[in-house]
Amino acid sequence: MAQKRLRISTAVAVAVAGTVAFTSLLTACSHPQPSADGLQVSPASPTAKANDKIQPVSLTIRHTQVKDTQKKRLAMLQDVVKATEANVPGLTITLDGVEDKVNRFEKLRAEMAAGNPPEIFDLFGGTDTRDYVKADRLLDLTPVLKELGLSDKFYSFDEFTVNGKIYGIPMAGYVEGLYFNKKILANNGLKPPQTWDELLAEAEVLKSRNITPIMLAAKDAWVINMMMNTMWVRTAGPNVVEGFLSGIKRWTDPDVVDAFSKYTTLVKKGYLQEGSLALSYAEQQNKFSSGEAAFMFDGSWANTPLLDPEKSSIVNDVGFMNFPAINGPGDGFINGGWSNAYGFSNRVSEAQLAAIKEFIKQMYNEPMQKRQLMEEGMPPAMKLKDTSDVNPLIMEILQVFANAQGTFTAYDSRIQTKVREKLERGMQELIAGRTDPAKLMEELQQQQEASNKEEMHVN
Structure with missing residues (x-):
């Protein structure tokens, strides 16, 4: 939440295009039947062999789902963590919850200055992202998104793109x-x-x-x-x-x-x-x-x-x-736009990077985005095919978003x-x-x- 927090000389044209794209979300008529929650748990990692010695891997996720009103959102993250751990042998993920403003303006900023941010963290777009790229703290996600087939699945990476490279993956939109x-x-x-x-x-x-x-x-x-x-x-x-x-x-x-x-x-x-x-x-x-x-x-x-x-x-x-x-x-x-994302440290090992890719697969898919929309009313960051059964107020919010002359x-x-x-x-x-x-x-x-x-x- 702050939501944000999702916030443009050339971006007006991009934002209008994003609004037009959002309209297609509201008029979509196909209704696929996704697996529950979009979480796909494999018996073991495809790279793991029965006789291999499993090496421990650890990740810390800094999140901002700490308020009473964010319990459902936290439950979604916890489900993603469980599925990620199940698919990566030896992986242990620690959740570190911090209030969003404290994270953005105090804790994360200090960690970035010291060069020791968590491996995964709640990241705000625009100035924050550019500053951390300039300090060489963020993982370039451009090849990761391409590898996972996600490059064209989102409405916009605009606020997390610096010099043509993507450094954050939006969790949801806002308006x-x-x-x-x-x-x-x-x-x-x-x-x-x-x-x-x-x-x-x-x-x-x-x-x-x-x-x-x-x-x-x-x-x-x-x-x-x-x-x-x-x-x-x-x-x-x-x-x-x-x-x-x-x-x-x-x-x-x-x-x-x-x-x-x-x-x-x-x-x-x-x-x-x-x-x-x-x-x-x-x-x-x-x-x-x-x-x-x-x-x-x-x-x-x-x-x-x-x-x-x-x-x-x-x-x-x-x-x-x-x-x-x-x-x-x-x-x-x-x-309106897509200003809140997960960012990733560029100081991770090969094993941690593999675990990060699994986290991204579990977090960013149509069923999870639909779940966010249904349970929390969060405008999706990904282009959904199905928006059926959404609460009328949430649909009204999405409609206002889509019908705006443009966004900023x-x-x-x-x-x-x-x-x-x-x-x-x-x-x-x-x-x-x-x-x-x-x-x-x-x-x-x-x-x-x-x-x-x-x-x-x-x-």
């Missing part, structure tokens, strides 16, 4: 948008808003009736910028982050500042959750699933707690939509770390009333220029 409570809207004579003005008008109606219009957890700063990212794409276009990186676009440009000014309107009018700066991301989902707000901006991964009848009172009342149009060049685009990746998969951190702190200050859009954008542009120069110097 971000606006969840809404159908019952609250209907009871108040409202419909899903299609424009920014409609959203504001509905928020005013809801607020006047003591209903929280938009649920927001601002304690976890990255949560704020999911919707903010979509808003600045609406006003400034889907290529805006690439423009920041190249210098042809500035955070201080009027069309960018406009998005932050509109966000400030939501804050000042009280349309966001009261006391949001004290709320964690988990509380955001809990409160929305308890029916305490009409809207919540979140990722496709959030469908899991929303559809859990033991935790959600709105299982039959939740819908999903693209964020409303703001009358800008990015209207109709959606934040999350800004934090491209932007430099210091810029991201400056933006996260700045948005919390904006919500607290300690800064304003113009001042924040000036500070952000200064950091962007400094980070761009630093990157040019390193390169």
Whole structure:
């Protein structure tokens, strides 16, 4: 989950193609009968002989399935591990679970710097992948995928491709948008808003009736910028982050500042959750699933707690939509893609590499991808032939993904770390009333220029 976490000058065309390809997933009519879970266990490795002395092999898998809402996802990984161990004599796999943000921004980063990452690990695409390739830490998967016949089975390796080589295998896709409570809207004579003005008008109606219009957890700063990212794409276009990186676009440009000014309107009018700066991301989902707000901006991964009848009172009342149009060049685009993957250390032995290939075979196949879709609502990374019997909300999410005008990746998969951190702190200050859009954008542009120069110097 973060999901991500899945986030483009030339990538717009690629993303549109990916969206078109995703549409074919929804219209597929064939229904093959896969073996249970897609796990194929052989009596013994084809390379093992009865009289051979089995040599011990060990792998560590760093995963991020540590939350209560990820138990099904963890069970899938555990099943894959069991099947992999059964097919590789002498293999022992250790699962190392770490919270996703801690893994991405702290633990894995430190391990990469020291040159001792686990053999298999949860990897974020874009900037993270490029940095680790530059440091010569990642296994080139291009020949492995070709050997296993998987090169053309995925929607996109875009975020994990550096200089024409693939360094990560996406686990699932993601898409971000606006969840809404159908019952609250209907009871108040409202419909899903299609424009920014409609959203504001509905928020005013809801607020006047003591209903929280938009649920927001601002304690976890990255949560704020999911919707903010979509808003600045609406006003400034889907290529805006690439423009920041190249210098042809500035955070201080009027069309960018406009998005932050509109966000400030939501804050000042009280349309966001009261006391949001004290709320964690988990509380955001809990409160929305308890029916305490009409809207919540979140990722496709959030469908899991929303559809859990033991935790959600709105299982039959939740819908999903693209964020409303703001009358800008990015209207109709959606934040979506394939940003979370498994990466692999390039410092592995021949025996470990053989075990890694078996892990890939067990993890990446149609039955396992279908299981992810059915049990967790995770948009598949691989091109499925069968999407029958999928939950209606999940199908709605997939349909919104497919019908978008185009996709763009999350800004934090491209932007430099210091810029991201400056933006996260700045948005919390904006919500607290300690800064304003113009001042924040000036500070952000200064950091962007400094980070761009630093990157040019390193390169």
